[in-house]
Amino acid sequence: LNILNYKSTLQETQERIAPYVHCTPVLSSRLLNELAGAQLFFKCENFQRMGAFKMRGAANAILNLTNVQQAKGVVTHSSGNFAQALSLAAKSLGIKAYIVMPENAPQVKKDAVRGYEGEIMECESTIAAREALSKQIQQEKGATFIHPSNDDDVILGQGTAACELLEDYPDLDYIFTPIGGGGLIAGTALAAQAFGNSCNVIGGEPFIVDDAYRSLISGNIEKNKVTGTIADGLRTHLGDRNFPIIQKYVDKIIRVEEGEISVAMRLIWERMKIVVEPSSAVAFAALLRDKENYKDKRIGIIISGGNVDLNNISF
Amino acid sequence: LNILNYKSTLQETQERIAPYVHCTPVLSSRLLNELAGAQLFFKCENFQRMGAFKMRGAANAILNLTNVQQAKGVVTHSSGNFAQALSLAAKSLGIKAYIVMPENAPQVKKDAVRGYEGEIMECESTIAAREALSKQIQQEKGATFIHPSNDDDVILGQGTAACELLEDYPDLDYIFTPIGGGGLIAGTALAAQAFGNSCNVIGGEPFIVDDAYRSLISGNIEKNKVTGTIADGLRTHLGDRNFPIIQKYVDKIIRVEEGEISVAMRLIWERMKIVVEPSSAVAFAALLRDKENYKDKRIGIIISGGNVDLNNISF
Numbered sequence: 001l002n003i004l005n006y007k008s009t010l011q012e013t014q015e016r017i018a019p020y021v022h023c024t025p026v027l028s029s030r031l032l033n034e035l036a037g038a039q040l041f042f043k044c045e046n047f048q049r050m051g052a053f054k055m056r057g058a059a060n061a062i063l064n065l066t067n068v069q070q071a072k073g074v075v076t077h078s079s080g081n082f083a084q085a086l087s088l089a090a091k092s093l094g095i096k097a098y099i100v101m102p103e104n105a106p107q108v109k110k111d112a113v114r115g116y117e118g119e120i121m122e123c124e125s126t127i128a129a130r131e132a133l134s135k136q137i138q139q140e141k142g143a144t145f146i147h148p149s150n151d152d153d154v155i156l157g158q159g160t161a162a163c164e165l166l167e168d169y170p171d172l173d174y175i176f177t178p179i180g181g182g183g184l185i186a187g188t189a190l191a192a193q194a195f196g197n198s199c200n201v202i203g204g205e206p207f208i209v210d211d212a213y214r215s216l217i218s219g220n221i222e223k224n225k226v227t228g229t230i231a232d233g234l235r236t237h238l239g240d241r242n243f244p245i246i247q248k249y250v251d252k253i254i255r256v257e258e259g260e261i262s263v264a265m266r267l268i269w270e271r272m273k274i275v276v277e278p279s280s281a282v283a284f285a286a287l288l289r290d291k292e293n294y295k296d297k298r299i300g301i302i303i304s305g306g307n308v309d310l311n312n313i314s315f
Numbered sequence: 316l317n318i319l320n321y322k323s324t325l326q327e328t329q330e331r332i333a334p335y336v337h338c339t340p341v342l343s344s345r346l347l348n349e350l351a352g353a354q355l356f357f358k359c360e361n362f363q364r365m366g367a368f369k370m371r372g373a374a375n376a377i378l379n380l381t382n383v384q385q386a387k388g389v390v391t392h393s394s395g396n397f398a399q400a401l402s403l404a405a406k407s408l409g410i411k412a413y414i415v416m417p418e419n420a421p422q423v424k425k426d427a428v429r430g431y432e433g434e435i436m437e438c439e440s441t442i443a444a445r446e447a448l449s450k451q452i453q454q455e456k457g458a459t460f461i462h463p464s465n466d467d468d469v470i471l472g473q474g475t476a477a478c479e480l481l482e483d484y485p486d487l488d489y490i491f492t493p494i495g496g497g498g499l500i501a502g503t504a505l506a507a508q509a510f511g512n513s514c515n516v517i518g519g520e521p522f523i524v525d526d527a528y529r530s531l532i533s534g535n536i537e538k539n540k541v542t543g544t545i546a547d548g549l550r551t552h553l554g555d556r557n558f559p560i561i562q563k564y565v566d567k568i569i570r571v572e573e574g575e576i577s578v579a580m581r582l583i584w585e586r587m588k589i590v591v592e593p594s595s596a597v598a599f600a601a602l603l604r605d606k607e608n609y610k611d612k613r614i615g616i617i618i619s620g621g622n623v624d625l626n627n628i629s630f
Contacts, residue, residue, distance in 0.1 A: 025340060027362075046588040047342075266625060273361040273590040273621035306588035310581060313628070 006156075007194040010163055013060055013156045020059040020092050023164055024048055031271050032284075036291050039298045041172065042268075042284075043165045046276050046306025050116065053161050053304050054085035054148070057183055060157030061146045062089050070095045072142035075121075077130045079105040080233055081305055082148035087118025098143055100133050108309050149181025150239025159187025165300045166195040175300040176283040179203035179212045179253060180234035182242035184304060189249035199300075200251040204286030206230075206261065211237045212246070213253045231261055233279035233304065254286035261285050268303070280304045321471075322509040325478055328375055328471045335374040335407050338479055339363055341615075346586050351606050354613045356487065357583075357599075358480045361591050361621025365431065368476050368619050369400035369463070372498055375472030376461045377404050385410045387457035390436075392445045394420040395548055396620055397463035402433025413458055415448045423624050464496025465554025474502025480615045481510040490615040491598040494518035494527045494568060495549035497557035499619060504564035514615075515566040519601030521545075521576065526552045527561070528568045546576055548594035548619065569601035576600050583618070595619045 024047045033040055045053035062074060073096030076086050083099045090097035099118040101110065102125035113120055121137060123129040137143050147154065161184075162175055175192055177185045185203050192199040205212050206229040214222040221243055227235040238246065256264075265281035268274060280303045287294060287301065339362045348355055360368040377389060388411030391401050398414045405412035414433040416425065417440035428435055436452060438444040453460050462469065476499075477490055490507055494500045500518050507514040520527050521544040529537040536558055542550040553561065571579075580596035583589060595618045602609060602616065 044588075051588060269590050269625060273359075273366060275584050275588040275590060310584060 006190045009156060010159055010191055010194055014160045014163055016063050017056055017059040017157060017160065020049070020089060021056050022048055024161070026165060026168055027272055027274070029272050032267065035267070036287060037295050038287070038291065039296075041165065041169050041298070041300045042272065043161055043300060043302045044274065045161055046274060046280065046303050048305070050081070050084045050088045051305050051307040052081040052085065053158055053184055053302070054081040055089060056160050057151070057154035057157030057187070058082065058085035058089040058146070059092070061151055061153040062086075062093055062095065064153045065144055069144050072144070073098060074146050075100065075134055075137045075141070075143040076146050076148060077101070077134050078148050079109050080148075081307060083109070083113050083118060084116055084307075086146060087113050087116035091117045096143070098137050098141065100130055100137070102130070106309075112307070147239065149183030149236065150241045151183075152241055155183050155187045155242055155245070156190070157187065158184045159191040161302055162188040162191035162300070163195055165302070166191060166199070169298065169300060170195070171197055171298060172199050172300045173297040174200050174202055174294065175302065176202050176204060176287050177302040178231065178234055178279050178282040178304055179205045180279065181236040182212065182238040182246055184302065185250060186242035186245040188302065189245055193249055201249060202251050202286065203253040204282040204284075205253050205255050206234055206282060207255045207257055209235050210255050213255055215243065216247065216250075216253060219247075229261075230258055231279040231282050233277065234282060254290050256282060256285040256289055260289055264288060274303070275306045275308060276303050277305050277308050280306070321505045324471060325474055325506055325509055329475045329478055331378050332371055332374040332472060332475065335364070335404060336371050336475075337363055339476070341480060341483055342587055342589070344587050347582065350582070351602060352610050353602070353606065354611075356480065356484050356613070356615045357587065358476055358615060358617045359589065360476055361589060361595065361618050363620070365396070365399045365403045366620050366622040367396040367400065368473055368499055368617070369396040370404060371475050372466070372469035372472035372502070373397065373400035373404040373461070374407070376466055376468040377401075377408055377410065379468045380459055384459050387459070388413060389461050390415065390449055390452045390456070390458040391461050391463060392416070392449050393463050394424050395463075396622060398424070398428050398433060399431055399622075401461060402428050402431035406432045411458070413452050413456065415445055415452070417445065421624070427622070462554065464498030464551065465556045466498075467556055470498050470502045470557055470560070471505070472502065473499045474506040476617055477503040477506035477615070478510055480617070481506060481514070484613065484615060485510070486512055486613060487514050487615045488612040489515050489517055489609065490617065491517050491519060491602050492617040493546065493549055493594050493597040493619055494520045495594065496551040497527065497553040497561055499617065500565060501557035501560040503617065504560055508564055516564065517566050517601065518568040519597040519599075520568050520570050521549055521597060522570045522572055524550050525570050528570055530558065531562065531565075531568060534562075544576075545573055546594040546597050548592065549597060569605050571597060571600040571604055575604055579603060589618070590621045590623060591618050592620050592623050595621070
C-alpha cells in the first residue's frame with residue numbers, strides 16, 4: 001500500500017466499486033445526541049448491500065484482479081459477513097466464490113452464503129484445517145485467496161465508507177469504528193488522513209477480545225485466548241497489512257464491557273429504529289463510556305452491519 | 316373539511332408543521348422488490364419524531380388552535396402512539412397535554428408519555444370511564460379535546476407523509492397504508508387525490524379487526540367484537556370525519572392473517588434493517604397477499620411507526 005498516494009487511491013477505489021455498492025445514508029438522533037453530549041452522525045452500513053461494510057472491500061479486491069484471475073474465482077475462509085460479501089461481489093461480477101467454512105457453522109450463515117451463490121467448502125473447525133483447505137482450493141482451482149481484513153484492496157474498500165461520510169460532513173472531529181480484524185478501522189484511518197480536517201479515528205473493542213488494544217501497547221500483533229463476546233464480528237486479530245496503519249493513524253482504542261454493548265445496541269434499535277448487529281454497537285458503546293472526553297464534538301460513528309439472527313435476539 | 320380546497324390546505328398544513336416534524340426518508344430494497352414483483356418505496360415514518368406518523372396530525376391539530384385555546388392545553392385518550400405524539404407536540408410548543416389512559420396500561424407506554432412530559436390522568440379501563448374523564452378535564456381545565464384519528468386537522472396532518480412521498484415519487488400507481496382509526500388512510504387518500512397522477516390508495520387491515528372492510532360494504536361505521544391482533548395500532552374503528560373520505564377515495568381494503576403480518580414484519584426487519592411495529596407491516600403484508608394484481612407497479616408503502624417493546628418481540 002503506497003501510503004503517500006492514498007488520497008487518489010481511495011478516490012479511484014470509490015469510483016471502481018460504485019456500481020456494486022450503495023452510498024449509505026447518514027442518520028442522526030436528537031435523543032442520542034443529548035445522551036452523548038455531542039453531535040453524532042451514524043454512517044449506516046447496515047443498509048449496505050448484503051447488510052455490512054464488508055461488501056466494499058470484497059468488491060474492490062475482486063475488481064483489482066486480472067481477467068485471468070477473475071475467471072478462476074476467489075476463495076476465503078470466513079463464516080461471517082465477509083463470506084456473504086465475497087459471494088455477492090463475485091456473483092455480481094459473474095465469477096465463482098469458494099467459501100471455506102467449519103462444518104459446525106450455523107445453518108443460517110450457510111444459507112446466507114448459498115443465497116448469494118457462494119460455494120461452501122466444509123472443513124473441520126480448526127485453523128489448520130481451514131488454512132489447508134483454502135490452500136488446496138487455490139492449487140486445484142487456481143482461485144485467488146482474499147483475506148477478510150488483512151489485504152490492501154480490502155482495507156481500501158472498507159475505507160470508502162468514511163470517504164462518503166467525510167464528503168457529507170467534512171468537519172468531523174472524530175470517527176469511531178469497531179475494531180475486529182482491523183480492515184475497517186485501517187481503511188477509515190486512511191480516509192480520515194486523506195479527507196478529514198484534523199479528524200481522529202478511535203476504535204471500540206470488547207474487553208473480552210482486546211487483542212487490538214494490547215497490540216498497540218506491545219507493538220506486536222496479539223491474539224485472544226477466549227472469544228466469548230456477543231460482538232461476534234470482532235473476535236479476530238489484526239494482520240501485518242493493517243496493523244502498521246492502525247499504529248500510525250489510530251488515535252486510541254476504548255474497551256467496553258459486554259453489558260455496555262447491549263445497552264448501546266438497544267439504544268440504537270429503540271431510538272434510531274434501525275437493526276444493527278452487536279459488533280456495530282461497540283463503537284457507540286465506546287463513545288458513551290468515555291463521553292466526558294468528547295463533549296460537543298462532531299463525531300462520525302460507523303454502523304458496521306445489520307445481520308442478526310432474529311430468532312436469537314434478546315435484550 | 317372543505318374537500319374542494321384540500322390541495323392548498325395540504326400545502327399549508329405541510330408548511331405549518333414543518334418546524335415540528337421530520338421529512339422522513341424513503342427506502343427501497345432490491346430483494347423486497349423481487350419478492351413483490353413490483354417497485355416499492357417505503358416511506359419511513361418509523362424515523363418520524365417520537366417514532367410514528369401520529370406526530371404530524373398532533374402537531375397540526377395543536378397549531379390550529381387559537382392562542383387562548385393553546386394556553387389551556389389539550390387532552391386526548393390514547394394509550395398508543397397518539398398519546399406520545401400529542402405530548403411531544405404540546406411540549407415542543409410549550410403547552411400542556413393531558414393524556415387519559417386506563418390504569419392498567421403497560422408501564423412502558425406510561426413511561427413514554429411521561430418522557431415527553433405529557434400528564435397522565437388514569438381511569439378505569441372502560442370506554443365510559445375514559446370519555447367521562449376526558450370531559451371532566453375539558454370542563455375543569457378548559458383543555459381542548461383532540462381525537463387521535465377522527466379530527467380534520469389530524470387527518471390533514473397525517474396526509475402530509477403521502478405529500479412528501481409524492482413529491483419524491485410523483486408517478487406512484489398505488490399507496491398502501493395500514494387502516495386503524497382511519498386518520499392516516501383518509502389523509503393519504505386526500506394527498507393522492509391532490510398530488511398523485513392516478514394514484515390509488517389501498518388499505519391493509521388484520522382479518523381479526525376488519526371493521527373498516529365491513530364498514531365499506533355496509534356503508535355504516537362497523538366496530539370490532541374482538542381486538543386480539545398483534546397489530547395493536549389497528550384495533551380502533553373509523554369515525555364520522557374520516558369515513559366519508561375513505562368511502563369516496565380509498566380503492567379497496569385487503570385483509571391479512573396474523574401470520575402474514577409477522578412474515579411481512581420479519582422481512583422488513585431482516586431485509587431493510589429497520590425496526591417497525593406490527594401495525595406498520597400490515598400494509599406490506601396486504602401487498603404480498605395480493606401481489607399478482609400489482610405486478611411491475613410503482614407502489615408507495617407507508618411504514619407507520621417503529622415503537623416496539625424490545626422485551627416482547629418474538630419472531
